[in-house]
Amino acid sequence: MPDTIPAPALPVGHYGYDQVDRxxxxxxxxxxxxxxxxxxxxxxxxxxxxxxxxxxxxYLQLHAYMLRIAxxxxxxxxxxxxxxxxxxxxxxxxxxxxxxxxxxxxxxxxLEDTPDILARLADVxxxxxxxxxxxxxxxxxxxxxxxxxxxxxxxxxHAEILRQWSTLHPEFTFLxxxxxxxxxxxxxxxxxxxxxxxxxxxxxxxDGGTQFDVFVGGGMxxxxxxxxxxxxxLPEEDLLAYLEAMVRVYNEYGRRDNIYKARIKILVQAxxxxxYRQKVDAEFxxxxxxxxxxxxxxxxxxxxxxxxxxxxxxxxxxxxxDRARRAEPAFDRWVRTNTHPHRAPGYISAVIxxxxxxxxxxxxxxxxxxxxxxxxDRYAFGEIRVTHMQxxxxxxxxxxxxxxxxxxxxxxxxxxxxxxxxxDIIACPGLDYCSLxxxxxxxxxxxxxxxxxxxxxxxxxxxxxxxxxxxxxxCGHHHAGHIGILGVDKKGEEYFQLTLGGSxxxxxxxxxxxxxxxxxxxxxxxxxxxxDAYLVHRTGDERFLDTYRRLGATLFKDAVYATA
Amino acid sequence: xxxxRNNRREAGGSSVITxxxxxxxxxxWQVEEGTWSTLIDDARIIPNDEIEAAIAHAxxxxxxxxxxxxxxxxxxxxxxxxxxxxxxxRIRAFGPTVxxxxxxxxxxxxxx
Ligand code: HEM
Ligand code: SF4
Numbered sequence: 101m102p103d104t105i106p107a108p109a110l111p112v113g114h115y116g117y118d119q120v121d122r123x124x125x126x127x128x129x130x131x132x133x134x135x136x137x138x139x140x141x142x143x144x145x146x147x148x149x150x151x152x153x154x155x156x157x158x159y160l161q162l163h164a165y166m167l168r169i170a171x172x173x174x175x176x177x178x179x180x181x182x183x184x185x186x187x188x189x190x191x192x193x194x195x196x197x198x199x200x201x202x203x204x205x206x207x208x209x210x211l212e213d214t215p216d217i218l219a220r221l222a223d224v225x226x227x228x229x230x231x232x233x234x235x236x237x238x239x240x241x242x243x244x245x246x247x248x249x250x251x252x253x254x255x256x257x258h259a260e261i262l263r264q265w266s267t268l269h270p271e272f273t274f275l276x277x278x279x280x281x282x283x284x285x286x287x288x289x290x291x292x293x294x295x296x297x298x299x300x301x302x303x304x305x306x307d308g309g310t311q312f313d314v315f316v317g318g319g320m321x322x323x324x325x326x327x328x329x330x331x332x333x334l335p336e337e338d339l340l341a342y343l344e345a346m347v348r349v350y351n352e353y354g355r356r357d358n359i360y361k362a363r364i365k366i367l368v369q370a371x372x373x374x375x376y377r378q379k380v381d382a383e384f385x386x387x388x389x390x391x392x393x394x395x396x397x398x399x400x401x402x403x404x405x406x407x408x409x410x411x412x413x414x415x416x417x418x419x420x421x422d423r424a425r426r427a428e429p430a431f432d433r434w435v436r437t438n439t440h441p442h443r444a445p446g447y448i449s450a451v452i453x454x455x456x457x458x459x460x461x462x463x464x465x466x467x468x469x470x471x472x473x474x475x476x477d478r479y480a481f482g483e484i485r486v487t488h489m490q491x492x493x494x495x496x497x498x499x500x501x502x503x504x505x506x507x508x509x510x511x512x513x514x515x516x517x518x519x520x521x522x523x524d525i526i527a528c529p530g531l532d533y534c535s536l537x538x539x540x541x542x543x544x545x546x547x548x549x550x551x552x553x554x555x556x557x558x559x560x561x562x563x564x565x566x567x568x569x570x571x572x573x574x575c576g577h578h579h580a581g582h583i584g585i586l587g588v589d590k591k592g593e594e595y596f597q598l599t600l601g602g603s604x605x606x607x608x609x610x611x612x613x614x615x616x617x618x619x620x621x622x623x624x625x626x627x628x629x630x631x632d633a634y635l636v637h638r639t640g641d642e643r644f645l646d647t648y649r650r651l652g653a654t655l656f657k658d659a660v661y662a663t664a
Numbered sequence: 665x666x667x668x669r670n671n672r673r674e675a676g677g678s679s680v681i682t683x684x685x686x687x688x689x690x691x692x693w694q695v696e697e698g699t700w701s702t703l704i705d706d707a708r709i710i711p712n713d714e715i716e717a718a719i720a721h722a723x724x725x726x727x728x729x730x731x732x733x734x735x736x737x738x739x740x741x742x743x744x745x746x747x748x749x750x751x752x753x754r755i756r757a758f759g760p761t762v763x764x765x766x767x768x769x770x771x772x773x774x775x776x
Contacts, residue, residue: 140687142727160732162756163766164689193766208766460762498710531752540755542762592750598670 110407113246113483113495115260117225118405125222128229130229132156133215140212157228158214162535167209168231169221173241173259173283174202174486178473181484183224185469191217196469198454198462200526200577201280202240202486203231203309207533227412229267234275236266236347242284243487247449249441253302253310255285256338257403261394264402265340272347276354277362279347281317282488287606291488294318294327295580296606297364298346308337309396316346316376317368320574324610325365328373330380336399338384341392345383365390400485409481413446413498420500421448422612424573432508433555434517439502440493450480452492452509453516453524458546458554461527462490473513490526491519521558522566522631523549526577529586530570531594538572539594539620544568547624552631561631564644565604580604582645583627593623596623600630600656601648614653615661626660633659679715679738680707680746681722682756683731691756691768693746694722698729702768704746704757709739 110116128373132152139149153159157168169184176184184204188196191213192206199205209217221227230237239262246254266272272279282291285302293299299315312334334342350364353371368376381567414420426433440449452472455461464472469662476484480494481500487493497505509515516618518524525548528534530541544570552558567581571588578584584599595617618626631644633656638647648656681694692700694708700711701707710718715736723734737756740747748754759767 145727146732160684160689162752163760164684193763212687531755532762537752539751540761546762553736589752592752594751 110405111177111483112407112409112481113404113485114172114177114256115263115402116405116407121225124220125225125227126219128156129215129218129222129226132218136211136215137212147282151233153211153214153216154232155229156214156218157231158209158211159232160535161207161529162531162533162537164207164532165209165211165214167206167217167228168199169204169206169215169228169236170231171202171204171226171486172263173239173245173256174243174488175241175245175256175636176484178476178482178484180224181469181473181476183220183226185466185473187217187220188466188469193602195463195465197460197529198464198486198492200488200490200528200575201238202488203238203471205485205529207529214500226233233273234277234279235267235273236275236279236281239263239266240280240282240291240296240488242286243451243491243493244290244440244486244495245285245485247440247442247447248286249443250288251286251443252304252313253285255283255300255302257284257399258300258302258310258336260402260406261340261399262343266344271351273349275347275351276356277359277364279350279364289604289608291581292318292577292604292608295320295324295577295604296327297326298343303623305333305335312336312339314346316344317365318608319363319365320577320579321363322360322574323365324361324574324579325369326608326610327365328368330373333543334394338389339385340394341389342380342384344386344392344449345380348383348387349379353379353596397556407481409483411444411447411496413444414500415446417446417500419496421502424503428503430517430555431503433559434506434515434626435502437517437521437555437559438515438519442496442619444496444501447496448502450494450497450502450505451487451519452494452514453518454491454514455518455549456513456516456525457523458550459513460542461525461545461549464492468512468514471508472514475505475508489519489524491524517555518558520563520565522561522564523558524565525549526581528569528576530568530576534570534575536573537587537598538589539570541568541570541576541585541587544585544596544620544623548627549623552630561635562641562643564631576609577604578602579610580608582648583630583645585623585627588617590617593616594620596620597629598623598660600653601645603645612653615657618660629659630656673712673736673738674716675712677738677741678680678709679712679736680704680748681711681715681719681734682707682737682753683722683726683734686727686732692731693757694718697721697724699730700729703772704748704768707746709737709746712738742762 130185301313305311314331315327485493527541527545531537568585597617599611
């Protein structure tokens with residue numbers, strides 16, 4: 101069926117831009133170039149310029165400007181990764197930071213260089229639009245999309261449809277507050293769907309099409325809430341119309357008088373699930389549905405602009421992988437912790453840990469980015485995914501080639517065998533970079549990952565998620581950490597509050613505060629005592645989270661505070 | 665930009681004035697009127713009862729000086745060299761604690 105095979109120029113794993121997209125981006129860069137020139141000349145004041153630069157992803161942070169670049173649904177191609185490496189080398193300090201929203205941040209950008217950087221990004225179909233402000237932000241997606249064995253529907257096509265719908269949406273440019281959407285197509289939630297303004301889970305419909313579970317009103321920040329389950333049967337055809345109705349209701353009724361009460365989660369709590377649902381249903385019934393209808397032909401047309409990998413592994417690929425695992429225990433361990441089962445025979449997905457022991461979670465140097473781009477070209481159809489855990493993924497690797505991938509990663513300090521383990525810590529930039537921070541997140545992550553560096557020890561401790569935020573905005577997802585660490589400010593000094601029992605997944609829950617905040621130098625020891633207490637009390641193959649849920653906080657409280 | 669945490673000024677204390685450079689965003693400290701340094705060691709120390717007027721004056725000419733977000737930072741009276749009293753401002757002054765190469769002092773050395 102040659103007519104369904106996409107042109108070879110299309111990137112595998114994400115949508116291929118057309119000339120209209122490219123012309124728009126080029127215009128937008130020139131518009132910003134002009135705004136920057138006017139700011140430097142003084143004809144635009146900082147107050148006038150700030151919203152304009154934020155619309156282009158440029159923040160003024162603690163030490164310099166920070167540029168946040170969108171990676172739609174977390175998928176990059178090798179050419180884009182090389183461009184990011186080039187920007188890191190040329191305009192920044194030779195590294196970039198991958199974030200929990202599957203974006204990339206550069207921490208040392210100069211205002212005067214920004215138009216050139218944006219022009220370079222536009223050359224590879226990238227931009228920083230809607231990475232800031234009260235609009236619909238980058239839609240995040242399952243890092244194993246289109247590859248995972250447990251996936252029911254590849255959510256990237258719908259993520260792209262949502263991207264097109266939300267980008268420059270005229271009604272939704274000034275929402276009461278920022279708006280974050282995540283989408284998955286697997287019953288195992290890897291996107292924290294229940295902690296987003298809207299979380300979607302795609303699944304097959306009884307009629308053979310696609311339908312969605314819809315969660316709404318989840319969020320972190322100072323009011324952490326697990327989203328409510330609004331629908332379990334939203335038909336694909338109504339996806340845009342229904343989301344349009346959901347966001348319209350928020351736009352109309354969401355609070356604009358108090359920034360702390362402006363997110364949709366507060367509205368959903370205030371109206372109640374039923375109250376919100378009724379308003380959405382009324383809007384949905386009244387709107388021009390034809391305009392937002394998503395017919396199967398449109399979905400097919402978008403799908404056709406995604407390159408698809410030609411998956412053909414040799415029959416003995418699994419046997420070759422088995423042999424390599426038996427021959428090398430370190431490789432075997434890495435395969436156990438850092439891979440995910442693939443839907444296609446002979447394939448596997450590999451997670452590249454950006455969490456070396458003692459390292460900065462999510463940072464990658466330009467040399468590492470180039471190497472990963474090369475590996476993607478050679479072994480994974482040129483496609484790279486960013487995870488919300490701040491790691492990277494090669495989605496489609498042949499099992500007989502996995503050992504070569506691992507060796508190359510190991511040579512670049514990219515093969516820590518710690519995915520889902522205690523070394524796989526989420527940390528926001530914290531007080532080392534962020535102007536809103538109370539305390540530093542990164543040094544705590546570095547000390548913890550160094551303390552628990554041993555891969556044997558990490559495997560013994562088993563699955564555990566530690567997440568660190570430098571302030572209550574919760575960019576480091578601490579509320580959803582099995583162990584959450586929140587930086588607080590006490591008279592200008594850093595303290596850390598621990599929460600236990602959070603979970604981002606299908607069993608989502610908000611962590612509970614354990615007790616008084618601890619000084620920086622006591623925090624890492626306190627975590628070690630929590631882990632010790634867990635190892636003493638766990639039964640069978642309970643995770644830390646399960647032991648906590650079974651036994652409650654008291655014994656952990658004693659472990660932290662009794663000895664203090 | 666100024667932050668409520670930086671306005672905790674004690675009577676009898678002293679402060680320095682800081683801002684970001686407009687073009688590259690880098691942190692600078694006022695040495696004297698119209699002159700700014702990336703090194704807090706060079707900063708002019710001003711008694712807290714004069715600081716508000718000095719900040720207002722510096723803020724008034726920030727566009728001409730190529731600066732944004734002028735504000736004052738209290739420093740430790742006991743320290744030998746200007747040292748902010750809050751950890752936030754110490755990190756601004758001395759650089760991110762996680763990249764020793766990126767501290768203002770190390771950069772100054774590298775370019776000297
Ligand atoms: C460094 C500049 C940053 C600033 C100024 C900033 C600001 C904020 C603010 C104000 C909030 C609270 C929003 C609300 O509750 O309405 C927030 C939440 C959040 N941010 Fe950031 N953030 C920054 C960096 C990051 C980074 C690096 C990441 C990814 C690692 C990130 C991901 C998130 C997430 C996931 C949330 C919580 C989810 C939510 O409720 O929206 N942010 N951020
Ligand atoms: S949680 Fe706070 S400190 Fe961390 S990045 Fe977000 S705003 Fe900054």
